[in-house]
Amino acid sequence: MSDPxxxxxxxxxxxVYREIAGEAILVPIRRRTGDLxxxxxxxxxxxxxxxxxxxxxxxxxxxARLLLEFEGAEPEQVEADLCEFVDQLVQVGGLVEI
Amino acid sequence: xxxxxIPDLNYSDFGKQLGEAVGNRRIPLSAMIELTERCNLRCQHxxxxxxxxxxxxxxxxLSTEQWYRILDELAEEGTLWLRISGGEPLLRPDFRxxxxxxxxxxxxxxxxxxxTLITPALADFLHEWPPENVAITLYGATxxxxxxxxxxxxxxxxxxxxxxxxxxRGIPFKLRTVVMTLNLDEYWSIRAYAEExxxxxxxxxxxxxxxxxxxxxxxVDLRIxxxxxxxxxxxxxxxxxxxxxxxxxxxxxxxxxLYNCGAGLRSLHIAADGMLYLCAMSRERGxxxxxxxxxxxxxxxxxxxxxxxxxxEFACRDCEMSVLCARCPAFAALENGDPESVVEYxxxxxxxxxxxxxx
Numbered sequence: 120m121s122d123p124x125x126x127x128x129x130x131x132x133x134x135v136y137r138e139i140a141g142e143a144i145l146v147p148i149r150r151r152t153g154d155l156x157x158x159x160x161x162x163x164x165x166x167x168x169x170x171x172x173x174x175x176x177x178x179x180x181x182x183a184r185l186l187l188e189f190e191g192a193e194p195e196q197v198e199a200d201l202c203e204f205v206d207q208l209v210q211v212g213g214l215v216e217i
Numbered sequence: 218x219x220x221x222x223i224p225d226l227n228y229s230d231f232g233k234q235l236g237e238a239v240g241n242r243r244i245p246l247s248a249m250i251e252l253t254e255r256c257n258l259r260c261q262h263x264x265x266x267x268x269x270x271x272x273x274x275x276x277x278x279l280s281t282e283q284w285y286r287i288l289d290e291l292a293e294e295g296t297l298w299l300r301i302s303g304g305e306p307l308l309r310p311d312f313r314x315x316x317x318x319x320x321x322x323x324x325x326x327x328x329x330x331x332x333t334l335i336t337p338a339l340a341d342f343l344h345e346w347p348p349e350n351v352a353i354t355l356y357g358a359t360x361x362x363x364x365x366x367x368x369x370x371x372x373x374x375x376x377x378x379x380x381x382x383x384x385x386r387g388i389p390f391k392l393r394t395v396v397m398t399l400n401l402d403e404y405w406s407i408r409a410y411a412e413e414x415x416x417x418x419x420x421x422x423x424x425x426x427x428x429x430x431x432x433x434x435x436x437v438d439l440r441i442x443x444x445x446x447x448x449x450x451x452x453x454x455x456x457x458x459x460x461x462x463x464x465x466x467x468x469x470x471x472x473x474x475l476y477n478c479g480a481g482l483r484s485l486h487i488a489a490d491g492m493l494y495l496c497a498m499s500r501e502r503g504x505x506x507x508x509x510x511x512x513x514x515x516x517x518x519x520x521x522x523x524x525x526x527x528x529x530e531f532a533c534r535d536c537e538m539s540v541l542c543a544r545c546p547a548f549a550a551l552e553n554g555d556p557e558s559v560v561e562y563x564x565x566x567x568x569x570x571x572x573x574x575x576x
Contacts, residue, residue: 135323139246139295140239144231146323150345158231158325165221204221 123202124179127217128172134159134213136169143169145213159211164189168204174217178205228325228349235297239483244295245515247484249497250287252315253278253304254489258331259368260356262397262436264425264551265497269308277490281311283507285318287487290511292322298349299324302497304489307334313342325349332379333372340382351383351390356399358406366399384414391417396449397424397439404449422446423543423563426551428500437552443565447573460541460574467540471533474524475546475556481523485515495522499547501556532559542567 130136133149143166145159161169167188171181178201185197208214235246254267254274267274279287291299299319306312307330319326327350328343343351353376357363360373367373383390392411396404404420411418424440441449450456471477480486480495487493492503493514502522504514527534533544543563546556553560 132321135321137292137297137323139297140235140242140244142235142238146325148320148323148346150347157227160231160234162219162221164219168221200221 122179124182124198125177126205127174127177128205128209128214129174129217130169130172131213131215134211138166145169145211147212159213164200165204168201169208172205172208172214178202243482243516243520245291245483245485246296247298247300247479248291248296248487249300249302249484250284250487251302251304251489251497252284252306252309252312255308256303256305256331257308257333257369258305258372260366261368261399262366262395262424262439264427264436265304266427267304269305274489278309279489279491279507281314283491284315287491287506287511288315288319288322288324292324294511294515297325299326300329301326302329305331305334307339313339317346320346327352329354330379331367331372331376332383333369333375335379335382337382340379340386340388343383343388344386347388349389351388352393353380353390354393354395355380355407355410356394358403358410362400362403366397380414380416391419393418394420395424396420396422396441396446398441399439401441401445401449420449422449423566425498425548428498428551437562440562443562443569446566447569450570451573457574460570461576463540464571464575468537469539470535470537471539473526475527476523476525477539478545480547481519485519493519495519496547498545498551501547501550527557529557531557532564538567538571541570 133147135146135148137144137146143161143163145161147158164185167185168181171184182194182198182201185201186192186194189197205214209216239246251265254265255269255271256263256266257269258266259268260266301316301319306328309315316326326348328348329352332353355363355376356366357373363373363376364370380390392407394400394404394407400407408418422441423446424436427436476495480499484496485493486496486499487506488503491506493506493511494500494503504518506514533539543566544560548563549558549560550556
């Protein structure tokens with residue numbers, strides 16, 4: 120199995136990111152995405168990660184950015200949270216590995 | 218660092234969460250856009266109905282690109298719920314382009330339609346790009362009644378076919394009806410049909426005055442009596458509890474401003490010709506989005522309209538029963554030509570509701 124930190128992902132256009140009144144949300148817009156009767160809310164960390172998932176940065180790059188931005192965070196925990204979050208986004212159709 | 222997560226919320230739960238996040242800020246979370254005033258039906262009661270062939274109305278409609286620009290601006294201003302209405306919006310040949318553009322901006326799009334123009338191809342398209350909801354008005358339980366209202370032979374079957382096409386594909390929709398003299402007898406049959414197919418259903422007992430020339434008949438002539446409105450409500454499950462709850466929660470005199478609803482605070486309306494209004498009924502003062510920006514129209518023009526003060530004394534200012542009453546300044550302006558006036562018909566309904574449902 121490849122090192123997860125080397126993976127790169129791009130956002131799928133069938134889920135749209137919106138910020139409304141300070142709330143970060145993902146809106147599924149097309150049939151192939153997850154639960155179309157729902158929208159997904161992102162907490163501030165999730166919203167930061169979403170912005171970093173630009174198809175260029177690897178998960179390793181994103182982990183490094185998060186460690187810079189969130190002082191005192193444990194590297195192992197950041198990596199585990201990041202990977203789990205990305206897996207969730209892939210499952211709902213919001214991300215595609217490239 | 219908080220653990221990143223993506224809780225999924227249904228639209229209703231998210232609406233509550235967003236309402237709390239918005240607090241006292243003015244954000245047009247909900248926008249209704251009228252793609253056209255024209256309609257393929259000629260409903261006798263309709264408040265906005267111009268013939269499908271009306272060249273003048275068509276010539277005033279915004280272009281596809283103008284709608285794209287307005288949708289961009291709505292997204293910038295924070296709109297989430299976008300209601301596409303008419304007239305009959307499916308008459309626009311560029312309906313799908315505008316709809317997909319709206320979806321791609323991340324709006325939660327709902328569609329207000331009479332369903333008669335829904336084809337298998339359009340239903341497949343809506344299945345691929347699901348709306349939050351499709352609101353369909355069903356005027357009768359039989360072709361005879363439905364078409365007496367719509368004026369178009371064959372429209373009942375086409376409407377029922379449209380509903381079936383959505384059902385077969387699991388596209389969310391709800392049924393609505395306007396109760397009037399022409400269909401009062403079929404109210405319970407319409408409701409039974411909605412229940413039979415598992416559709417959410419609601420009725421509006423109050424026919425509004427027209428905002429366009431309509432079909433030549435004054436819609437208000439089709440109103441059922443205030444007694445009939447309340448008789449109907451009495452027969453509905455939970456009506457008494459619901460009116461009592463509303464009265465308990467919202468019994469109060471209006472504030473110092475003419476408008477006291479969410480229009481201009483959380484919502485706005487854009488007509489087919491690009492005029493920005495507080496709501497579909499409020500057409501006295503509008504702002505042209507062809508000449509100006511949505512940002513300015515919302516932040517400056519509608520702010521001023523929304524917060525205009527009362528200018529005179531009249532009975533509704535001292536009335537605490539507004540929660541039972543369908544009156545609003547826009548309704549009064551259409552009914553009497555004066556936004557600061559009593560609408561006698563709905564005032565009678567409110568008093569009857571109080572006598573009937575409140576302890």
